[in-house]
Amino acid sequence: DAKTTQPNSMESNEEEPVHLPCNHSTISGTDYIHWYRQLPSQGPEYVIHGLTSNVNNRMASLAIAEDRKSSTLILHRATLRDAAVYYCILGGSGGSNYKLTFGKGTLLTVNP
Amino acid sequence: DAGITQSPRHKVTETGTPVTLRCHQTENHRYMYWYRQDPGHGLRLIHYSYGVKDTDKGEVSDGYSVSRSKTEDFLLTLESATSSQTSVYFCAIKLAGSTDTQYFGPGTRLTVL
DSSP states (O other): OOOOBOOSEEEEETTSOEEEEEEOTTOOTTOEEEEEEEOTTSOOEEEEEESSSOEEOSSOEEEEOTTSSEEEEEESSOOGGGOEEEEEEEEOSSTTTTOOOOOOOEEEEEEO | OTTEEEEOSEEEEOTTOOEEEEEEESSOOSEEEEEEEETTTEEEEEEEEEETTEEEEOTTOTTOEEEEEETTEEEEEESSOOGGGOEEEEEEEEOSSSSOOEEEOOOEEEEEO
16 A cells, blocks of 8 residues: 655644645555544544645645645644644545555644 | 444443444445554554445454444444453544545544453
């Protein structure tokens, strides 16, 4: 399975933008890039996904490099409620029976 | 929240006893998953199901069995619980469509003494 590399932790200040990087140099042409987050004591929560083009939704934006070997999750204005572990995951090709493989993610700390 | 509930939410049991965790969904999703989460390991897939009576193993399936006799329920059984199975267990469903987007339940915290 294609793997992703994320920093173990990042820190941000409240109301500032946050850019969470993810490297996936072995991504296949059909792999979607998914982002999930997990708030303390909760189950993972879907954030956003994309294939080639940048994507926006109410929670975040996803910027995908032209060669698709890296991507960045952008939180436009961090709040204290955004403090969580963020996971970057590859999937969607269907060849793996729709299994997602979670790594250790990035622990985001948001300072007031 | 995709209508996913898990029961029980918390359970304490003793080594050697059988334990069954239930995942229930209300929206007829075909794919369902069981993960466990331990400190330092992230989420690891135990078993998954791609339809009624259709299940397959994940990366940490030893010591666990599953059953899916109807679409809405996916049961995870520990035939003889061990302390190494102390964990938080999450159930998930996959939305229909070409991507693997999954939605997770609230989790069950299991402690095996």
